[in-house]
Amino acid sequence: xxxxxxxxxxxxxxxxxxxxxxxxxxxxxxxxxxxxxxxxxxxxxxxxxxxxxxxxxxxxxxxxxxxxxxxxxxxxxxxxxxxxxxxxxxxxxxxxxxxxxxxxxxxxxxxxxxxxxxxxxxxxxxxxxxxxxxxxxxxxxxxxxxxxxxxxxxxxxxxxxxxxxxxxxxxxxxxxxxxxxxxxxxxxxxxxxxxxxxxxxxxxxxxxxxxxxxxxxxxxxxxxxxxxxxxxxxxxxxxxxxxxxxxxxxxxxxxxxxxxxxxxxxxxxxxxxxxxxxxxxxxxxxxxxxxxxxxxxxxxxxxxxxxxxxxxxxxxxxxxxxxxxxxxxxxxxxxxxxxxxxxxxxxxxxxxxxxxxxxxxxxxxxxxxxxxxxxxxxxxxxxxxxxxxxxxxxxxxxxxxxxxxxxxxxxxxxxxxxxxxxxxxxxxxxxxxxxxxxxxxxxxxxxxxxxxxxxxxxxxxxxxxxxxxxxxxxxxxxxxxxxxxxxxxxxxxxxxxxxxxxxxxxxxxxxxxxxxxxxxxxxxxxxxxxxxxxxxxxxxxxxxxxxxxxxxxxxxxxxxxxxxxxxxxxxxxxxxxxxxxxxxxxxxxxxxxxxxxxxxxxxxxxxxxxxxxxxxxx
Amino acid sequence: xxxxxxxxxxxxxxxxxxxxxxxxxxxxxxxxxxxxxxxxxxxxxxxxxxxxxxxxxxxxxxxxxxxxxxxxxxxxxxxxxxxxxxxxxxxxxxxxxxxxxxxxxxxxxxxxxxxxxxxxxxxxxxxxxxxxxxxxxxxxxxxxxxxxxxxxxxxxxxxxxxxxxxxxxxxxxxxxxxxxxxxxxxxxxxxxxxxxxxxxxxxxxxxxxxxxxxxx
Amino acid sequence: xxxxxxxxxxxxxxxxxxxxxxxxxxxxxxxxxxxxxxxxxxxxxxxxxxxxxxxxxxxxxxxxxxxxxxxxxxxxxxxxxxxxxxxxxxxxxxxxxxxxxxxxxxxxxxxxxxxxxxxx
Numbered sequence: 001x002x003x004x005x006x007x008x009x010x011x012x013x014x015x016x017x018x019x020x021x022x023x024x025x026x027x028x029x030x031x032x033x034x035x036x037x038x039x040x041x042x043x044x045x046x047x048x049x050x051x052x053x054x055x056x057x058x059x060x061x062x063x064x065x066x067x068x069x070x071x072x073x074x075x076x077x078x079x080x081x082x083x084x085x086x087x088x089x090x091x092x093x094x095x096x097x098x099x100x101x102x103x104x105x106x107x108x109x110x111x112x113x114x115x116x117x118x119x120x121x122x123x124x125x126x127x128x129x130x131x132x133x134x135x136x137x138x139x140x141x142x143x144x145x146x147x148x149x150x151x152x153x154x155x156x157x158x159x160x161x162x163x164x165x166x167x168x169x170x171x172x173x174x175x176x177x178x179x180x181x182x183x184x185x186x187x188x189x190x191x192x193x194x195x196x197x198x199x200x201x202x203x204x205x206x207x208x209x210x211x212x213x214x215x216x217x218x219x220x221x222x223x224x225x226x227x228x229x230x231x232x233x234x235x236x237x238x239x240x241x242x243x244x245x246x247x248x249x250x251x252x253x254x255x256x257x258x259x260x261x262x263x264x265x266x267x268x269x270x271x272x273x274x275x276x277x278x279x280x281x282x283x284x285x286x287x288x289x290x291x292x293x294x295x296x297x298x299x300x301x302x303x304x305x306x307x308x309x310x311x312x313x314x315x316x317x318x319x320x321x322x323x324x325x326x327x328x329x330x331x332x333x334x335x336x337x338x339x340x341x342x343x344x345x346x347x348x349x350x351x352x353x354x355x356x357x358x359x360x361x362x363x364x365x366x367x368x369x370x371x372x373x374x375x376x377x378x379x380x381x382x383x384x385x386x387x388x389x390x391x392x393x394x395x396x397x398x399x400x401x402x403x404x405x406x407x408x409x410x411x412x413x414x415x416x417x418x419x420x421x422x423x424x425x426x427x428x429x430x431x432x433x434x435x436x437x438x439x440x441x442x443x444x445x446x447x448x449x450x451x452x453x454x455x456x457x458x459x460x461x462x463x464x465x466x467x468x469x470x471x472x473x474x475x476x477x478x479x480x481x482x483x484x485x486x487x488x489x490x491x492x493x494x495x496x497x498x499x500x501x502x503x504x505x506x507x508x509x510x511x512x513x514x515x516x517x518x519x520x521x522x523x524x525x526x527x528x529x530x531x532x533x534x535x536x537x538x539x540x541x542x543x544x545x546x547x548x549x550x551x552x553x554x555x556x557x558x559x560x561x562x563x564x565x566x567x568x569x570x571x572x573x574x575x576x577x578x579x580x581x582x583x584x585x586x587x588x589x590x591x592x593x594x595x596x597x598x599x600x601x602x603x604x605x606x607x608x609x610x611x612x613x614x615x616x617x618x
Numbered sequence: 619x620x621x622x623x624x625x626x627x628x629x630x631x632x633x634x635x636x637x638x639x640x641x642x643x644x645x646x647x648x649x650x651x652x653x654x655x656x657x658x659x660x661x662x663x664x665x666x667x668x669x670x671x672x673x674x675x676x677x678x679x680x681x682x683x684x685x686x687x688x689x690x691x692x693x694x695x696x697x698x699x700x701x702x703x704x705x706x707x708x709x710x711x712x713x714x715x716x717x718x719x720x721x722x723x724x725x726x727x728x729x730x731x732x733x734x735x736x737x738x739x740x741x742x743x744x745x746x747x748x749x750x751x752x753x754x755x756x757x758x759x760x761x762x763x764x765x766x767x768x769x770x771x772x773x774x775x776x777x778x779x780x781x782x783x784x785x786x787x788x789x790x791x792x793x794x795x796x797x798x799x800x801x802x803x804x805x806x807x808x809x810x811x812x813x814x815x816x817x818x819x820x821x822x823x824x825x826x827x828x829x830x831x832x833x834x
Numbered sequence: 835x836x837x838x839x840x841x842x843x844x845x846x847x848x849x850x851x852x853x854x855x856x857x858x859x860x861x862x863x864x865x866x867x868x869x870x871x872x873x874x875x876x877x878x879x880x881x882x883x884x885x886x887x888x889x890x891x892x893x894x895x896x897x898x899x900x901x902x903x904x905x906x907x908x909x910x911x912x913x914x915x916x917x918x919x920x921x922x923x924x925x926x927x928x929x930x931x932x933x934x935x936x937x938x939x940x941x942x943x944x945x946x947x948x949x950x951x952x953x954x
Binding site: 630640692695703 | 861864865867868871872875878879882888893894897898900901904905908909912913914919921922925926928929930932933934936937940941944946
Binding site: 113114178181182183185186189190191192194196216217218219220221223224225227228231235236237238239244245246247250254257529606 | 627628629630632634637638641642644645646648649652653656659660663664665666762763765766768769770773791
């Protein structure tokens with residue numbers, strides 16, 4: 001029975017490295033969800049910067065009419081890679097960083113269900129991300145748009161190697177996401193601490209739970225769409241060959257059946273993070289928790305029924321158009337409900353405007369704007385004017401930057417202390433937020449106007465005299481300001497790691513389980529598995545909650561002292577990941593590489609599966 | 619996967635791996651529906667033959683019979699169905715390994731090695747039928763690039779066959795373990811997971827057989 | 835783990851399992867189901883060779899119903915869904931439903947399925 005008081009001394013060496021297994025080898029062999037989450041975070045931030053630079057070059061090219069900074073061919077690669085990078089290499093992995101780091105901590109678990117599979121997911125992401133990014137440095141990057149419509153991307157119209165990188169790269173990345181999804185579904189179902197019913201789970205975990213189902217249901221569809229394209233390009237099949245009778249819409253339907261759930265995959269984790277941040281800094285529980293859960297589930301399910309709203313201009317016919325218009329309008333409802341619940345959370349709360357809180361409120365405001373333009377697209381006749389114009393670009397940047405990125409930033413500022421034991425600097429955070437907020441609106445709001453005035457998407461330049469010039473100039477200035485904002489953030493991130501104010505277990509006075517344990521988190525997470533009796537154990541908890549919290553907040557204990565058995569570190573997941581990617585590489589280089597990669601993969605996979613996860617228990 | 623799962627706390631009392639395999643099977647439903655839907659979307663739209671259920675004469679005057687062979691495929695379907703039965707008996711045998719067997723009949727029913735072999739062999743026979751079908755189609759003038767039917771047919775059944783192949787390798791691995799140290803009730807979960815995968819692959823074939831072969 | 839020798843077909847449970855029923859089909863039940871699946875398959879193939887049946891409007895629905903029945907048999911009994919924890923039924927039915935609806939929607943969208951409302 002624990003009798004020690006809550007300790008007040010904190011580790012003077014709060015860094016990102018937990019107790020054991022330091023050094024590069026420690027990171028290469030880790031199966032610890034916290035370390036894997038941190039790996040995702042760093043890698044995703046790096047890709048976010050790369051994707052951002054691609055955008056900056058685009059904006060520099062479009063700053064004025066008839067720009068000559070880049071050629072049309074290069075421009076196509078830039079917007080393709082900007083989209084592909086941001087969606088698959090930045091936002092999804094930033095969410096994954098939080099899935100990894102946070103979910104076990106929020107549900108009171110020691111790790112995810114399959115720690116080695118977890119590591120495997122990360123390494124596949126890293127190697128796949130490198131695979132799909134390297135080409136741009138040689139100007140052979142994918143150039144068919146992030147959505148790769150056929151027949152443009154078939155061999156007949158894209159004979160070069162660019163699209164091959166895209167098809168294969170996305171297949172690789174899909175494996176990473178799928179593996180992680182099976183892992184988290186199992187974890188959330190099966191590793192919740194005693195007393196944590198589904199309706200007591202923190203909102204971030206709930207939204208992530210929905211997202212994992214979206215992943216396992218949507219990714220197989222794009223896998224097949226890509227298989228068809230791969231087969232057409234490599235083996236001469238006819239899936240997208242119109243001359244053989246193929247339907248040009250097959251790709252579009254298959255892609256968007258994936259693509260629409262994908263956008264909910266991109267936003268729901270950010271929604272979850274906001275639902276963690278707002279209550280803490282309003283000193284009130286989330287308003288309407290059950291409704292928030294059900295609306296999240298509804299968004300996920302309905303998200304599978306709206307995909308053809310991306311295709312209103314292709315001529316599907318009145319019935320199809322109407323059905324998808326109605327379903328799209330319907331999905332605005334659960335989304336809108338969340339906005340109201342967040343406002344309800346803040347209303348009559350004791351608000352503290354930390355940087356995390358500002359970013360969270362920023363999401364509520366900016367996502368609403370993006371949602372409004374989204375609902376405007378849901379009407380097919382209206383969309384016939386809006387589609388393929390900058391009006392759409394405005395919409396999705398409001399929901400993805402104003403939504404996903406803002407939410408993720410809120411999460412980073414909020415959880416940085418839990419990860420590192422130190423707080424990020426609030427003054428710099430303030431600068432980051434305001435510069436970001438202003439710059440984001442400067443960049444993307446004018447696009448509503450240029451879009452309405454007819455500026456098409458994906459054009460490498462435009463003529464003067466169409467009324468677009470000023471709007472584009474403002475957008476570009478905003479983009480350069482975003483660079484400045486991001487630099488401030490990056491500086492703050494790295495400086496705070498070394499010199500940030502020491503945080504303690506619960507610097508924000510939050511209520512959920514992850515705040516009952518020390519910062520940074522010990523390798524074993526919880527000294528004793530907590531018993532949960534409420535949604536906010538630290539706020540509303542019973543004596544049982546307080547008891548576990550007391551024990552779990554103790555610092556300085558090692559796993560051995562506590563008798564906790566941890567999984568072995570192992571390089572095998574990384575080897576399997578690497579060999580799998582090598583196998584795919586062989587498809588564009590030489591088949592010998594495919595066989596070599598496959599052979600190593602099979603051997604290392606067997607080795608992995610036949611070795612125990614952790615030391616024997618007594 | 620070799621050692622039995624340590625007794626960690628779980629919320630449901632169920633094994634993680636069983637939950638994961640059912641989630642995986644759910645995901646595979648979407649994979650195969652994409653393939654099957656594409657086949658059905660392109661049904662009747664190939665510009666040139668050969669066709670599944672109709673004859674065709676090429677512009678050069680060459681005559682093609684309907685290419686699908688229902689009797690042969692019915693046989694292979696039966697083989698795969700029986701392999702599911704064998705799998706179920708294999709799992710039961712593993713679960714009941716320690717139950718004393720008094721008659722020869724009970725010993726036969728209770729032999730995990732026998733039923734794992736039966737499943738693997740029947741699965742391989744199915745693959746043999748597929749290989750025969752593929753090569754005879756190619757011989758008769760239908761390849762994966764001949765027309766929409768060829769592309770969608772070979773890709774769909776090829777993906778299914780790849781899944782069967784992976785399943786056979788999995789079964790052979792289980793057999794190797796059975797010979798090495800024996801498979802008993804502690805391994806029931808591992809065998810159960812393999813069984814679930816195997817049955818699902820069978821169930822997908824039930825759909826493919828009906829939708830591709832029988833419905834015209 | 836101990837088992838009851840009076841019920842030899844009851845599987846030894848691994849770990850602690852809550853909520854799992856203890857009725858368990860015998861090997862004989864599985865064989866009977868296998869026989870049933872075979873009979874249905876024979877029925878389907880037999881029907882295929884009756885041209886008047888193939889041309890009729892009940893051929894396709896009949897095949898779909900028969901194969902749905904085989905599907906359910908394998909899933910419920912061989913895959914043990916009938917006897918296992920309810921969670922697995924949920925984990926399977928959700929995705930199955932979404933897959934089925936998506937497939938049907940695609941067939942409508944590509945004109946391979948036509949619904950007639952009133953005189954056309």
